[in-house]
Amino acid sequence: MTHAIGALAIAAAACWLAAAGVAVLGAERRPGLGASAVVSGAGGIAAALCGVLLAVHGAGTTIRLGGGPVGAATFHIAPLAAPFILLLGLVAGAIALYGPRYHEPGRGTAVYLAVYNLALLASLAVLAAGNVVTFLVAWESMALLCYLLILRHHERPGVAEGAFLFIALSEIGFLMIVLAFAILATQTGTLDLAGIAARAGRVQAGWRSAAYVLALCGFGFKAGLVPFHIWLPAAHPVAPADGSAFLSGLVIKLGVYGIALFGFTLLPGGPAWWGLVTMGFGAISAVLGILYALMERDLKRFLAFSSIENIGIIVTALGAGMTFIAYGQRAIGVFLLIVALYHTVNHGTYKTLLFLEAGVIEHAAGTRDLDRLGGLIRRLPRTAVICLIGTVAIAALPPLNGFVSEWMLFQGLFQGFRISSHLVGILIVIAGALIALTGGLAINAFARAYGIPFLGMPRSGQAAHASEIRQPVAGPALLAGTCVLLGIGAPLVLTALDRVARATTGLDIRSKLILPQLTVIPAHTDFAGFSPTYLALFLLAITAVPILIFFAGRPRARSRRPPVWDGGILDFKPRMQYTATTHANPVRVTFEPLYRPSVQVERASDDPAGRSGPVHYRFKVTPIFDRYLYQPLIRLVETLANLARPIQSGDVNLYLFYVFVVLLIAYAVYAT
Amino acid sequence: MAFWFYRGVRKGIATTRYPKTVDPWARELPSAPGFHAARLTLPLVDRLVNECPAGALAREDHELVVDLGCCTGCGRCLELGHGAVRPTGEFLLASSDRAALIKRVPIRGEHRMGNAD
Amino acid sequence: MQTEPDPSAELSELSGELRRRALQLFGRSLHIRTVDTGSCAVCESEIRLLAAPHYDLHRLGFFFTPAPRHADLLMVTGPAVRAADNLLLKTYEATPDPKAVIAVGACALGGVYPQDSVMHGAIDRVVPVDVFVPGCPPSPLALLQGLLVAVGRLEERVRTLSLDLDAGSAG
Numbered sequence: 001m002t003h004a005i006g007a008l009a010i011a012a013a014a015c016w017l018a019a020a021g022v023a024v025l026g027a028e029r030r031p032g033l034g035a036s037a038v039v040s041g042a043g044g045i046a047a048a049l050c051g052v053l054l055a056v057h058g059a060g061t062t063i064r065l066g067g068g069p070v071g072a073a074t075f076h077i078a079p080l081a082a083p084f085i086l087l088l089g090l091v092a093g094a095i096a097l098y099g100p101r102y103h104e105p106g107r108g109t110a111v112y113l114a115v116y117n118l119a120l121l122a123s124l125a126v127l128a129a130g131n132v133v134t135f136l137v138a139w140e141s142m143a144l145l146c147y148l149l150i151l152r153h154h155e156r157p158g159v160a161e162g163a164f165l166f167i168a169l170s171e172i173g174f175l176m177i178v179l180a181f182a183i184l185a186t187q188t189g190t191l192d193l194a195g196i197a198a199r200a201g202r203v204q205a206g207w208r209s210a211a212y213v214l215a216l217c218g219f220g221f222k223a224g225l226v227p228f229h230i231w232l233p234a235a236h237p238v239a240p241a242d243g244s245a246f247l248s249g250l251v252i253k254l255g256v257y258g259i260a261l262f263g264f265t266l267l268p269g270g271p272a273w274w275g276l277v278t279m280g281f282g283a284i285s286a287v288l289g290i291l292y293a294l295m296e297r298d299l300k301r302f303l304a305f306s307s308i309e310n311i312g313i314i315v316t317a318l319g320a321g322m323t324f325i326a327y328g329q330r331a332i333g334v335f336l337l338i339v340a341l342y343h344t345v346n347h348g349t350y351k352t353l354l355f356l357e358a359g360v361i362e363h364a365a366g367t368r369d370l371d372r373l374g375g376l377i378r379r380l381p382r383t384a385v386i387c388l389i390g391t392v393a394i395a396a397l398p399p400l401n402g403f404v405s406e407w408m409l410f411q412g413l414f415q416g417f418r419i420s421s422h423l424v425g426i427l428i429v430i431a432g433a434l435i436a437l438t439g440g441l442a443i444n445a446f447a448r449a450y451g452i453p454f455l456g457m458p459r460s461g462q463a464a465h466a467s468e469i470r471q472p473v474a475g476p477a478l479l480a481g482t483c484v485l486l487g488i489g490a491p492l493v494l495t496a497l498d499r500v501a502r503a504t505t506g507l508d509i510r511s512k513l514i515l516p517q518l519t520v521i522p523a524h525t526d527f528a529g530f531s532p533t534y535l536a537l538f539l540l541a542i543t544a545v546p547i548l549i550f551f552a553g554r555p556r557a558r559s560r561r562p563p564v565w566d567g568g569i570l571d572f573k574p575r576m577q578y579t580a581t582t583h584a585n586p587v588r589v590t591f592e593p594l595y596r597p598s599v600q601v602e603r604a605s606d607d608p609a610g611r612s613g614p615v616h617y618r619f620k621v622t623p624i625f626d627r628y629l630y631q632p633l634i635r636l637v638e639t640l641a642n643l644a645r646p647i648q649s650g651d652v653n654l655y656l657f658y659v660f661v662v663l664l665i666a667y668a669v670y671a672t
Numbered sequence: 673m674a675f676w677f678y679r680g681v682r683k684g685i686a687t688t689r690y691p692k693t694v695d696p697w698a699r700e701l702p703s704a705p706g707f708h709a710a711r712l713t714l715p716l717v718d719r720l721v722n723e724c725p726a727g728a729l730a731r732e733d734h735e736l737v738v739d740l741g742c743c744t745g746c747g748r749c750l751e752l753g754h755g756a757v758r759p760t761g762e763f764l765l766a767s768s769d770r771a772a773l774i775k776r777v778p779i780r781g782e783h784r785m786g787n788a789d
Numbered sequence: 790m791q792t793e794p795d796p797s798a799e800l801s802e803l804s805g806e807l808r809r810r811a812l813q814l815f816g817r818s819l820h821i822r823t824v825d826t827g828s829c830a831v832c833e834s835e836i837r838l839l840a841a842p843h844y845d846l847h848r849l850g851f852f853f854t855p856a857p858r859h860a861d862l863l864m865v866t867g868p869a870v871r872a873a874d875n876l877l878l879k880t881y882e883a884t885p886d887p888k889a890v891i892a893v894g895a896c897a898l899g900g901v902y903p904q905d906s907v908m909h910g911a912i913d914r915v916v917p918v919d920v921f922v923p924g925c926p927p928s929p930l931a932l933l934q935g936l937l938v939a940v941g942r943l944e945e946r947v948r949t950l951s952l953d954l955d956a957g958s959a960g
Contacts, residue, residue: 565858565883568876701928706954726900726925738952742900744925758954766922766935767947770913773898773923775952 001053002061008050009077009128010063012089015043016121023113027105034100036113040120041096047124048089055082058499062130062194073137076130076194079503080265082496083341084127084250084257087348090482091249092120095242098356098475102242102363112152116246119145126254132181132191139177139254143170143222146251150239162234169231173221177258180214183207184266197265208267212274215262216281223255224308225315226285227625233292236304237368241359244300248307249352253344256314263322264337264504272326276427278319283434286312290441291591294448294584295621299358299368302449303351306394309438310347314340316431317409323428324412325505327419334507335523336412338497343405345493346393346486350402353390353479356472357383361453364466370580372460373453379466382473384454389480393487395446396439399536401487404520406439407530411522441587448583457574490532491518581619588619596622702745703763705738711756712736713781720749720757731779740765740773756781819851819940822860824880826915827870827908832894832926836864844929851936857883862939863890864932865916868902869909881916889939892918893932895925 019039026032054060060078077085095116103109122145125138147170150163185191187207188199203211221228232252236244259278263270289309296302321336360383362368365376377384393400396407413435416428458464486493491514502508512523521529566572588595598620604613717736721729728742729749749757767773823836839846840853854860857880869877881890892912895901898921899911909915922935 560886562882563879565856565879568879570875702925704950704952706952709953709955726895727903728895728900739900740947740952741898741921741923742895743923744895744900746925760950760952760954762947762950763924763928764931764934765924765927765947765950766920766931766938768920768938769948770898770918770921772948773921775950777953780955 001057002059005050005053005057005077006061006063008046008053009075009085009124012043012046012050013121013124015039015046016092016117016124019043020114020117020121023110023117025110027110027113028107030100030105033103033105033109033113036117037096037099040099040113040117041093043117043120044089044092044094044096046089047092048086050077051082051084051086051089052496054079054085055496055500058503060503063128072131073134074130074192075125075128075134077128078265079500080260081127081257082500083345084253085124087253087345088120088123088127088250090479091246091348091352094352094356094475094479095245096475097478098242098245098359098472101470101472102240102359108152112149112240112243115145115148116243119149119246123250123254127257130193132185132193132196135193136174136178136181140174142251142254143167143174146170146247149243149246150235152240152243153238156238158234159238162231162236162238165231166235169221169228173218173228173255176214176218176221180211180218180262183211183214193261193266197268200267203267208270209274212262212267212270213277216259216274216278219255219258219262220281220315221255222252223259223311223315224252224285225255225281225311226288226308227629229285229289229308230623230625230630232308233296233301233304236307236355237298237300241356241362244303244358245352245355248304248355249348252307252311253348256311256318256340256344259315260318260337260340263318268325268505270322270326272323272421272424275319275322275324275326276424278322279316279428279431280319282312282314282316282319283431284312285309286316286438287434287441288312288594290438290445291587291594292621294441294445294587295595297370297580299361299370299373299449299453300355302370302445303354303358306442306445307347307351309442310343310351310394313406313409313435313438314343314347316435317343317412320413320428320431323424324415324419327421327424329415329418330505330507331509331512331523332412332415332418334501334505334509335513336409337505338494338501338509338513339405339408339412341497341500342401342490342493343409346401346405346483349479349482349486350390350393353386353476353483354394356476356479357387357390360471360476361466364468364471365453366462366466367460370449370452373458373463374456374460374574374577375454375458375463376466377454379458379463380454380468380471383468383471383476386473386476386480387450387454389483390476391446391450393483395443397443399487399532399539401483401490404487404490404532406435408520408522409435411528415522415524415527444584444587448580452578452580452583456577457572459574459577459579488533488536490520494520596624598622699761701763702747703759703761704740704743704745704765705749705753705757706760707736707738707753707777708756708758709778709780711781712777712779714779716753716756716781717779720752723748723752732776734779736777736779738775738777740775741770819862820854820860821851821862821864821936822854822857822880822884824863824865824877826865826867826873826877826897826912828867828894828896832866832896835926835929835932836866836893838929839932844933858885860884861888862936863888864893865890865912865918866893866897867912868896869912869915871906871908874909874915877912877915889919890916891920891922891935891939893922893924893927893935895923897921898923901925 019036022032022039023036027036054077058079060076063075065073065075099113119142122138122142126135126142129135129138147163147167150166151159153159184196184203187203188196190196190199217228224232236248239247263274263278286309289305289312293302293305293309296305317336317340321333321340324336325333358368360380361373361376364380365373367373389400393402396402410432413428413432416425416432419425419428494514495510498508498510498513509523512521514520515529517531518533519529519531521527600618602616717731721731725746725748726742726744728739730737750759765773823833825833838844857863863880863884865877867873892898897912902908902910904910904914912918920935920939922931924931927935
């Protein structure tokens, strides 16, 4: 079994390397594009299988590659990485199905696809890294390759800024990650990740906390936790649709992987405040993510903020898990780890689906602006159905996978009363309340994100002429099917994740997680439980009730069928509908102190009777993190740089003086 | 369940009565005009037909046609007609037949020269 | 000359008849939907007065409803302005059978406004009308009588009414 896992991982890596080569050589023509996609998809299948086998088997495998002046590249595929590798395979497979119909063959596409496949390879390397150096090299390559991905259409406005923001924040995070690993490596004396985990006890308490906080912030930059998130809404809309899907579906999960790695493998058993801080970051990211999402008119920016929200949920689960373990409630802690991993896979699936469909909408209707779309359910029927499944999943509605994982998260959080410290219990309850607020706002947000573009009447000519011909369907459909299976088959998935958790933390909660009747329970039988499988069957069966009522209650008398009563209106116009902006108005008004909006209203005249002609209303949300956190930091850095500038005056005589001073110092030092 | 409640629910019986005394203003409600046929003359009738703002009056030969449906109760015919036109006090005039609201009054008054009585 | 009416006696008689007819025909309640095709809204005020405590339509089992799908009666006011054609016809179509249309007010019956390019002048030129209630505006008592006539086809008094005050005298 272990051989199979290793072999599959190598096969996936080889496929992606080959796909990159095929893309560079052949993707300027359509057959080459297709061939590259096929190879990439094969790699995806291999990776998905590898992830599944790894989860089921529950033990890792190690591969050493090379040797030489830099040392060997050690890969240790640990069970903790299994859900992420599975997700990587799914995303790669879906994007492989999607790519050929989305991209136009050409030089730019060829380079892009090569970079993309190498990014897949780098992501696999990050997940499989067994050595600090391997991890860091893989991480940085992945970041640089993603930077190139975002720059696909570099001539368009906003792309360069978005990509720059991505790489800048990624580098800051990378610096913190390097420091964290450096602390651990020097304190334990080894560069091997398994070795660090084994010797974690040698690290002193202060250094442990420093390492964890650095890791949390460093990986938080990649994951998109608030306040490290500002690159997400800038970079996701400007990348091509499958690039955004890859970024949001997988790359930000690598940040989560890093936090889980530090919290559960490298530095397990940390003090409770680690978990509370993590949980705090997570809860605030969740709420702020969805609140900013509701103000967005651009579909992809909206999805980017929604990713921030879901990462917040995942990180809340991780943090709460760590807190419960620190207080001795290990079963609940492991349960919450399982929830975090499950939600990672779930979110990866439906967020990738939604980004791919956003790409389809953009190509079909020519615009991403929600206020210019409408009525697409008639023009793009298959897209509408697939998008509906993805929306129902992400809004956490039964019986799909989002519902199961959020239900489990709430059940885990509600058990805060089992912790001996009342303060911590209250904090966990507050986190639960914030996540509940997020859930409600998410339903609002996704009702808006689905209803405005797909339902109603088209709000622009472009939307009225959207066409589904030659639009990709297979990739998103695969992901939709996966969402349904992950939800209905939750008992199976959770069994596998339980093995992952057992391998990671040493505690098996199988009997406390799934009862024989396919029921999921939150680690305590006396608390709550439901069966996702039976719930799905029940919901299907209950749709028969209105059908039966209809057939039984049909009127026997002659009946007349007049048109639907519409209030006597003459004609419906698209402008009478809700727009995305107005749909979110209650939230905007309620949370105005958070948004601090700047509103501009221009009228042609002040005629009180309203005959003044068009009114221009401009509403902008104040970017508080950009303005109050990053701009001051940037100004500080610029000030320091300005202070240091005189050193580099350009005067040769000054430089010679520097040389002289250094020689003096060297002489003085070596003479003693 | 209380007997009166049950009976009321089954039969939909009202529980209050209308006020027993007449409202004082009921006598002053605008009502349909009545005409003294003997005092109607052709010039008078033509004048009334002209002055009616609602188009309720018309003359056909020697008959005054009054469309009760069109009458707004403005009272101009009362003023102009003096003794010839009096309010009837009838205001409950609903009908399922439009034609039943069109009444005819013969003009039997003598023709007097230059007298707008 | 007619004697002065005694409203309270009429009222009791009317309300009793109304109830009985309504119960027979439409069960325990009757729903009324008002349609304004361009009136001056005084007829609407009188109609609204029916639900006020003095006349209290609800105690008789009559209710106003905004949805024509739930209505049994349509009370139409206004001179059938052409711009409201669509509205009136759609409301009429949307009201299920059995239904009755009551044209309320002098405007709705053809008075005051002529038939021209702006309006039809009378409601019965657009939809079939079952009961005509004259008045400007008809007092709530007259409206009640109209409702009764619409519901039960009560013998109407106006058929036998004569405006010839001299009738009966040898003429």
